[in-house]
Amino acid sequence: MPELPEVETVRKTLKKQIIGKKILKVDILYNGIIASNLNDFKKKIINQEFIDIKRIGKYLIFELNNYYLVSHLRMEGKFFIKNIDDDVVKHEHVIFTLSDVSLRYHDTRKFGKMYLVDKDKLFIDTPLINIGKDPWDKSLNIDYLKEKFNSSKHIKTLLLDQSIISGIGNIYADEILFKSKINPLRLGKDLNDIDLLNIISNTKDILERSIEHGGTTIRSYTSSLGVIGHFQDYLMVHQREGMECMMCHNIIKKIKVNGRGTYYCPNCQVK
DNA sequence: AACGAAACCTGCGCGC
DNA sequence: TGCGCGCAGGTTTCGT
Numbered sequence: 013m014p015e016l017p018e019v020e021t022v023r024k025t026l027k028k029q030i031i032g033k034k035i036l037k038v039d040i041l042y043n044g045i046i047a048s049n050l051n052d053f054k055k056k057i058i059n060q061e062f063i064d065i066k067r068i069g070k071y072l073i074f075e076l077n078n079y080y081l082v083s084h085l086r087m088e089g090k091f092f093i094k095n096i097d098d099d100v101v102k103h104e105h106v107i108f109t110l111s112d113v114s115l116r117y118h119d120t121r122k123f124g125k126m127y128l129v130d131k132d133k134l135f136i137d138t139p140l141i142n143i144g145k146d147p148w149d150k151s152l153n154i155d156y157l158k159e160k161f162n163s164s165k166h167i168k169t170l171l172l173d174q175s176i177i178s179g180i181g182n183i184y185a186d187e188i189l190f191k192s193k194i195n196p197l198r199l200g201k202d203l204n205d206i207d208l209l210n211i212i213s214n215t216k217d218i219l220e221r222s223i224e225h226g227g228t229t230i231r232s233y234t235s236s237l238g239v240i241g242h243f244q245d246y247l248m249v250h251q252r253e254g255m256e257c258m259m260c261h262n263i264i265k266k267i268k269v270n271g272r273g274t275y276y277c278p279n280c281q282v283k
Numbered sequence: 284a285a286c287g288a289a290a291c292c293t294g295c296g297c298g299c
Numbered sequence: 300t301g302c303g304c305g306c307a308g309g310t311t312t313c314g315t
Contacts, residue, residue: 086308086309181309184308231307
C-alpha cells in the first residue's frame with residue numbers, strides 16, 4: 013500500500029496507538045523482512061520504547077530510545093494493532109508485543125524491509141543514505157531538478173527515482189505528469205523551466221490532496237490498520253485505460269515505461 | 284558506467 | 300475445473 017500519502021496515513025494512525033509503549037517481545041516469523049543483522053535486531057529492540065513516528069519518503073521511521081526502527085512497506089506491507097492473544101494469521105511476519113497490544117507487520121509478498129539504525133547514523137547508514145529531497149523541501153527547485161533530470165531517461169522513470177525526489181510512486185507519477193501535461197516518455201533533459209515548475213507544484217498539490225483523503229486504496233488490497241483511503245475517486249489517469257480523459261474526452265492509453273504500467277492521455281500529454 | 288532485465292514473493296483474473 | 304500467463308502502490312542485484 014505504499015506511496016507517500018499512504019505511508020503518511022499509516023504514520024498518523026499508528027502514532028495515536030503506540031507512542032509511549034514499550035517493546036516487551038519480538039517474534040520474527042520470516043527472517044527476510046529484517047534487513048539488519050537478525051540477532052542484533054532482536055537483542056537491541058527489546059525494552060525500547062516508541063518515542064515518535066516520522067516519515068521520510070516512503071519510509072516509516074519509528075523513533076525508539078536508542079535507535080530508529082526504519083520500515084519500508086514495499087508493495088504490500090501493512091501494520092495492524094491486535095490483541096496480544098489474537099491468533100497469528102497468514103502473512104503476519106513480525107510481531108511486536110507491547111505492554112497491552114500486539115503490533116503486527118503483515119506482508120503478502122514479503123517484499124518489505126525493516127532496519128534498526130543507530131540514532132546518529134540515520135542518514136549515514138542504509139537505507140536512507142541516498143534518499144532524495146522531500147517534496148516540500150524548499151531546496152527542491154528548478155536548479156536542483158535541472159541538474160538531476162539532465163538525463164536521457166524518461167521523465168516517468170526519473171520521477172520514480174527516490175534519490176531525486178522521495179515519496180513518488182507509480183500512481184502519483186502518472187497523476188503528476190497528467191496534471192503537468194507532460195508525456196511520460198519525454199526525456200528529462202528536454203524539459204523546460206515551465207515543465208519543472210509544474211512538476212514541483214503539482215507534486216505537492218497532488219500528494220497533499222491525497223493525504224487529505226487518507227491516500228489511495230485500489231485493487232483488492234485490504235488497507236493497513238483498517239484505514240481505507242479515498243483518493244482513488246480523484247485519480248485522473250491511473251488505472252483508467254480505455255476510459256475518457258476527464259479534461260478532453262480522448263481515450264486514456266496504457267503503456268510500459270521502465271517495466272511499470274503507465275497511464276496517460278495522448279492528447280493532453282503530447283510528446 | 285549505465286542501462287534494462289531479473290529477482291525477490293504471493294495472489295488474482297483472464298483466456299483457453 | 301484447471302493451467303499458464305500476465306499483472307500488481309517497490310527496490311536491489313544481475314548481466315550485457
